[in-house]
Amino acid sequence: MRVNFTVNGRPQEADDVWEGESLLYVLRERLGLPGSKNACEQGECGSCTVRLDGVPVCSCLVAAGQVEGREVVTVEGLADYAKQRAEGGCATGACGTSLQNAQQWEAKGDSHTGEGTELSPIQQAFIDAGAVQCGFCTPGLLVAADEMLERNPTPTDADIREALSGNLCRCTGYEKIMDAVRLAAARQGEAV
Amino acid sequence: MSSPNGTPTKITQGSQTKGGIGESTLRPDGTLKVTGEFAYSSDMWHEDMLWGQILRSTVAHAEIVSIDTSEALATPGVYAVLTYDDLPTDVKNYGLEIQDTPVLAHGKVRHHGEPVAIVAADHPETARRAAAKIKVDYRELPVITDEASATAPDAILVHENRDDHHAGHVPHPNIVHRQPIVRGDVAEARKRADVIVEGEYTFGMQDQAFLGPESGLAVPEEDGGVHLYIATQWLHSDLRQIAPVLGLPEDKVRMTLSGVGGAFGGREDLSMQIHACLLALRTGKPVKIVYNRFESFFGHVHRHPAKLYYEHGATKDGKLTHMKCRIVLDGGAYASASPAVVGNASSLSVGPYVIDDVDIEAIALYTNNPPCGAMRGFGAVQACFAYEAQMDKLAKRLGMDPVEFRQLNAMEQGTLMPTGQPVDSPAPVAELLRRVKAMPMPPERQWESSEGADLRELPGGLSNTTHGEGVVRGVGYAVGIKNVGFSEGFDDYSTAKVRMEVVGGEPVVTVHTAMAEVGQGGVTVHAQIARTELGVTQVTINPADTRVGSAGSTSASRQTYVTGGAVKNACELVREKVLEIGRRKFGSYHPAWATAELLLEGGKVVTDGGEVLGDLADVLEDEVVEVEEEWRHRPTEPFDLRTGQGNGHVQYSFAAHRAVVEVDTELGLVKVIELACAQDVGKALNPLSVLGQIQGGTVQGLGVAVMEEIIVDPKTAKVKNPSFTDYLIPTILDTPTIPVDVLELADEYAPYGLRGIGEAPTLSSTPAVLAAIRNATGLELNRTPVRPEHLTGTSLSEA
Numbered sequence: 001m002r003v004n005f006t007v008n009g010r011p012q013e014a015d016d017v018w019e020g021e022s023l024l025y026v027l028r029e030r031l032g033l034p035g036s037k038n039a040c041e042q043g044e045c046g047s048c049t050v051r052l053d054g055v056p057v058c059s060c061l062v063a064a065g066q067v068e069g070r071e072v073v074t075v076e077g078l079a080d081y082a083k084q085r086a087e088g089g090c091a092t093g094a095c096g097t098s099l100q101n102a103q104q105w106e107a108k109g110d111s112h113t114g115e116g117t118e119l120s121p122i123q124q125a126f127i128d129a130g131a132v133q134c135g136f137c138t139p140g141l142l143v144a145a146d147e148m149l150e151r152n153p154t155p156t157d158a159d160i161r162e163a164l165s166g167n168l169c170r171c172t173g174y175e176k177i178m179d180a181v182r183l184a185a186a187r188q189g190e191a192v
Numbered sequence: 193m194s195s196p197n198g199t200p201t202k203i204t205q206g207s208q209t210k211g212g213i214g215e216s217t218l219r220p221d222g223t224l225k226v227t228g229e230f231a232y233s234s235d236m237w238h239e240d241m242l243w244g245q246i247l248r249s250t251v252a253h254a255e256i257v258s259i260d261t262s263e264a265l266a267t268p269g270v271y272a273v274l275t276y277d278d279l280p281t282d283v284k285n286y287g288l289e290i291q292d293t294p295v296l297a298h299g300k301v302r303h304h305g306e307p308v309a310i311v312a313a314d315h316p317e318t319a320r321r322a323a324a325k326i327k328v329d330y331r332e333l334p335v336i337t338d339e340a341s342a343t344a345p346d347a348i349l350v351h352e353n354r355d356d357h358h359a360g361h362v363p364h365p366n367i368v369h370r371q372p373i374v375r376g377d378v379a380e381a382r383k384r385a386d387v388i389v390e391g392e393y394t395f396g397m398q399d400q401a402f403l404g405p406e407s408g409l410a411v412p413e414e415d416g417g418v419h420l421y422i423a424t425q426w427l428h429s430d431l432r433q434i435a436p437v438l439g440l441p442e443d444k445v446r447m448t449l450s451g452v453g454g455a456f457g458g459r460e461d462l463s464m465q466i467h468a469c470l471l472a473l474r475t476g477k478p479v480k481i482v483y484n485r486f487e488s489f490f491g492h493v494h495r496h497p498a499k500l501y502y503e504h505g506a507t508k509d510g511k512l513t514h515m516k517c518r519i520v521l522d523g524g525a526y527a528s529a530s531p532a533v534v535g536n537a538s539s540l541s542v543g544p545y546v547i548d549d550v551d552i553e554a555i556a557l558y559t560n561n562p563p564c565g566a567m568r569g570f571g572a573v574q575a576c577f578a579y580e581a582q583m584d585k586l587a588k589r590l591g592m593d594p595v596e597f598r599q600l601n602a603m604e605q606g607t608l609m610p611t612g613q614p615v616d617s618p619a620p621v622a623e624l625l626r627r628v629k630a631m632p633m634p635p636e637r638q639w640e641s642s643e644g645a646d647l648r649e650l651p652g653g654l655s656n657t658t659h660g661e662g663v664v665r666g667v668g669y670a671v672g673i674k675n676v677g678f679s680e681g682f683d684d685y686s687t688a689k690v691r692m693e694v695v696g697g698e699p700v701v702t703v704h705t706a707m708a709e710v711g712q713g714g715v716t717v718h719a720q721i722a723r724t725e726l727g728v729t730q731v732t733i734n735p736a737d738t739r740v741g742s743a744g745s746t747s748a749s750r751q752t753y754v755t756g757g758a759v760k761n762a763c764e765l766v767r768e769k770v771l772e773i774g775r776r777k778f779g780s781y782h783p784a785w786a787t788a789e790l791l792l793e794g795g796k797v798v799t800d801g802g803e804v805l806g807d808l809a810d811v812l813e814d815e816v817v818e819v820e821e822e823w824r825h826r827p828t829e830p831f832d833l834r835t836g837q838g839n840g841h842v843q844y845s846f847a848a849h850r851a852v853v854e855v856d857t858e859l860g861l862v863k864v865i866e867l868a869c870a871q872d873v874g875k876a877l878n879p880l881s882v883l884g885q886i887q888g889g890t891v892q893g894l895g896v897a898v899m900e901e902i903i904v905d906p907k908t909a910k911v912k913n914p915s916f917t918d919y920l921i922p923t924i925l926d927t928p929t930i931p932v933d934v935l936e937l938a939d940e941y942a943p944y945g946l947r948g949i950g951e952a953p954t955l956s957s958t959p960a961v962l963a964a965i966r967n968a969t970g971l972e973l974n975r976t977p978v979r980p981e982h983l984t985g986t987s988l989s990e991a
Binding site for chain 1: 654891923
């Protein structure tokens with residue numbers, strides 16, 4: 001089957017999709033967007049978290065056909081998404097992105113170093129706080145944490161733990177992830 | 193063939209980057225990892241690639257009567273189906289130490305989930321469905337599941353006709369390796385004991401549960417070889433095992449480290465490496481294999497479950513008199529790292545205490561349970577759980593404070609290990625306990641607020657099982673000792689290639705090693721070492737591959753020590769060559785070139801007095817200085833097979849924990865409120881990363897204290913919970929705050945005085961949590977993990 005949907009503001013068309021394929025598979029293997037991860041493929045680990053019409057979901061549990069005509073934001077589009085939100089643009093992604101903007105996430109900065117890449121506040125905070133080790137949980141956590149901060153700009157520790165309880169991390173013991181979310185919230189507060 | 197998408201590239205930290213050793217420099221791969229651009233092995237992609245799938249045994253122990261692949265082969269989209277009969281050479285087994293693991297089952301399967309056949313197809317689902325069409329006729333055999341069944345007089349041998357180097361000294365062919373350690377005179381020392389405490393302890397089977405599944409891409413090459421992009425802990429060890437099975441010389445098997453999503457020991461053994469290469473060579477197409485989580489539980493070894501029998505004695509004034517122990521590790525169907533785990537369990541079984549009279553035995557069994565091997569802590573974890581329970585029992589019997597009792601018996605620098613080896617660097621065991629005890633306690637009844645109880649802070653959480661009724665607090669302490677580096681005479685070297693040149697008027701350094709970056713931050717540290725030693729800011733880290741010499745394994749807390757040591761050493765050799773060039777060019781202009789101690793700092797050659805002699809850019813001009821060199825730590829020696837004596841270890845690492853828990857005693861639910869840690873790290877090369885290692889290791893210890901266990905059916909030896917739905921690892925809600933106190937007492941034998949740090953926090957975390965639960969409930973609790981039924985007295989099994 002053919003699936004048409006919007007990813008990070010850009011219309012996408014996936015052909016020859018087998019009905020049993022997940023959104024995660026289509027993103028990773030058909031659209032060249034492997035940022036969303038495949039740690040369990042059963043909805044337990046959160047490493048594949050994306051936003052579907054603004055709502056965080058495990059993309060491994062979404063059948064590809066279910067996203068027909070809908071809006072998906074992945075970790076690859078997170079920086080643009082956060083930037084638009086900060087600029088007072090469309091926070092849900094539902095009002096689309098210009099083609100020029102949408103293409104920005106593809107090739108920013110130096111592809112060998114990542115230096116110079118424009119990051120969202122939560123991405124920068126994960127780096128600064130040491131919340132990234134192996135990094136496999138990171139994309140899903142970033143999408144989930146960004147969504148929480150959008151809803152709740154001044155979370156308590158208990159709020160953070162509750163919001164991120166669907167995202168497993170095996171390296172960090174979560175302490176630096178807590179630090180990163182607190183840091184992003186604090187920076188967000190200063191910027192307002 | 194062309195390079196696949198996701199081929200690792202070099203990573204450069206540019207000239208704005210600060211940070212030599214001792215600074216919390218940020219990860220060079222951090223930006224790539226937060227943008228989703230960092231390519232893990234499962235992200236590799238090649239045009240026209242096929243997907244590989246493994247068919248695994250559905251039973252634990254059986255003869256294979258027949259395999260029929262015809263229907264699978266006839267499936268549209270299927271390119272190849274291979275079984276044992278298709279293996280190209282006489283080498284059909286692999287293994288880390290003992291080559292007992294079949295690439296594909298030959299006539300027999302020895303554990304649930306053993307690979308039997310492999311399929312390549314143009315879609316992963318096609319491959320899965322084709323694999324399901326392979327008909328395997330099994331004739332089931334009785335299963336060996338524990339020591340009694342393994343060593344019974346009529347026991348079936350898991351491996352017949354053993355000819356490995358342990359076969360000659362084990363008391364039974366179903367025992368992989370046995371290591372006794374005898375020192376002093378236990379019978380005589382026992383007479384001095386005023387109290388004697390015995391215990392029998394059970395340690396459940398833990399899974400590494402790294403998040404990045406086993407995966408990789410094998411690309412056939414025009415010269416008949418293959419290029420494997422892979423997530424592993426040790427490229428050269430993989431290569432040594434892969435090449436003979438493929439019938440290729442090692443230089444025709446190119447290995448490149450792809451992004452690794454955690455390891456924790458679970459990637460020491462091969463998983464899909466040979467299978468992907470076989471399918472790629474057979475089909476002439478790139479083949480990608482990615483396990484799903486279910487398969488991952490079968491695709492790597494686990495932490496050895498263990499039974500531990502301990503006896504300790506002490507005088508009434510609290511001095512330990514003697515210790516006897518017997519540690520039985522279940523190695524499962526194949527040897528993996530079992531022999532080395534036995535060596536660790538036995539030599540570290542006393543813990544960080546002074547006991548002169550000991551009688552120790554550790555064995556690993558061959559059974560039909562899942563194979564067990566390396567996991568963070570490696571044999572020391574199981575022993576620490578048991579000896580720390582014993583310390584609490586002894587303190588209780590003597591009416592002493594458990595921390596003071598430990599401090600009274602704590603090892604220090606100069607103490608002899610049970611192997612007779614002196615501990616020749618700082619061993620601040622009593623001090624770590626003092627520090628962790630001195631940390632402020634978390635507030636009582638922290639769940640109370642003006643709006644009533646915050647359920648999220650209580651055992652059971654939002655399940656709304658209590659508002660504080662029946663909740664009891666407990667506090668527990670533990671301390672442990674872990675060896676660093678490969679032991680028992682292993683040639684544990686690493687190799688580093690370091691290059692210095694001037695680019696755009698700026699001196700820059702490139703570091704190339706085969707070290708597996710699995711998340712620990714070795715790449716960060718290598719760049720920091722290069723900055724410190726060579727006085728540059730811009731450092732490029734080349735992808736790890738087999739075009740440079742072996743770095744050894746990312747295991748045993750060893751990489752910062754050993755590959756860090758190799759990078760430091762190579763940098764020093766580069767510096768000498770640069771200074772030689774400088775002396776040649778400019779020596780006649782300033783006497784200090786010949787007479788002073790010279791350093792490279794801030795892109796310049798300076799004297800140790802701080803006088804600038806010249807710019808590195810002027811010294812080097814267009815010359816390139818490059819050194820590749822192996823580096824070794826102090827040699828070790830094997831343990832005597834009868835007495836266990838020998839200088840077997842390189843270095844030790846110590847951590848102590850204090851756990852504060854709250855237990856809903858009515859429902860048996862545990863909430864860990866805080867898990868404080870104090871650890872000696874020798875020298876924190878990157879303090880931020882050090883904290884990350886300690887906190888991460890602590891939480892893996894928490895996991896096996898209260899939730900993590902692979903359940904194997906004792907009747908069938910089949911795994912009952914191979915999923916993240918049924919095998920629980922701690923979430924952020926299960927995890928407490930983890931305050932850390934880092935001590936830095938240099939080990940004079942190690943680079944910069946550093947100590948390997950990754951494993952020690954995983955040891956003492958578990959027994960500290962258990963001690964806290966015992967403190968809260970008054971229960972004995974001789975097994976881990978603790979489940980609710982063990983706390984409510986409703987358990988049908990051992991509690």
